[in-house]
Amino acid sequence: MDSLIESSPLAGLVASPIARPGPDTIAISNVDLSLGAGAARVHILKDISLRVGQGETIGLIGPSGSGKSTLLMVMAGLERPDSGEVVVNGTPFNALDEDALARFRGRQVGIVFQSFHLIPTMTALENVAVPLELAGHDDAAARAAQELESVGLGHRMHHYPSQLSGGEQQRVALARALAPDPAILVADEPTGNLDDTTGKQIVDLLFTKHAERGMTLVLVTHDSALAHRCDRVVRLRSGRIESDNKAQVKVEA
Template structure:
């Protein structure tokens, strides 16, 4: 049997608040198969984004074990986690997180340069073309719309050809038309590069595009079900 690309075993997360520790996640155990598309859904405050951040090594679990890309993330220091993300993960945030002093091309090329790719700018240009922004390569984030900035963020996340793509509310700051366009691009990039996709969303339409939906409530998994897309594929 193929090993999962992502595995969480009895993961908890407690963050320090004004009145003491606040429990965010309670004993989360789950696996994500290579090539799967998975949606994390639930009401605000249910722990969806915190769980995604733990999956990407951007937040440390208070207890439990997290394994990603064959590596035990709970045993890694910050530098090791950064290298793991650089070499095998792509992360897309709701608020884009582009570097304002860099052009679109430079934003996309930066992770490729950090990974030592000599053709960083050529690959970055190709990714911008793939998201329909080849003509905006020399523009800065402030010169672009929200939809365009999210396209650049998608290009940056996919340019290193990650095995695992994580997206936190990728359409949350966009209007309906731009949100629909980003959804199509996200799944197109996933299909082109064969990545495993895990995303946090409030959109039922987006969740139903995935193979499986995991629902959280009060920091616990309340349901995990295959979608109609998965059922049709089987």
């Protein structure tokens, strides 16, 4: 089987051997969430329970509207469920007020979006350093410069977003997410606005950083081959977990 995978067209998409996950970094229990108001209110997540081990990589897949991105936002503390419990790195979110949750998120959760969400009036260095300064890091500028170097942008750190390509902007966003040295990194369709070649470079960088730092990685994607680079593939449908399986590369006979 190994030789079949190595000789298949998907060989370059196979992750390194699956790491043995440590204690749960993310523990979600019986989560329900509805969004909207009145007649427009929609039940998005329905009795979701999921555990993700320390250092594990999870690919979240499913059709549009299945709840993937919303579940990611719940993990990141950007959406609060109507019921159920979310515990990240041993901290229950329902025990935190909004300010405390924001501080926790700034220290423990790195977030990468499809849209880069860079501040256009700030340089790449400033986009990475300012959140660190707001979180109270005395070495914000030095740490930001180091992270930009690590994603291959040491020569572009004084450029503004409008002067950077899409791939470079996503590298800045990744450096910003990594700079606090978070316990988990969540990425919502991080290649959605990029061409195939640039997207592959960003994905390779995500997995490289995961391997270097041992953080937990949760990735929302429509790309099945990309999802199968993860340790597990969790499929959502209509707001529920339809399947949760160890990732496998399927090779055509």
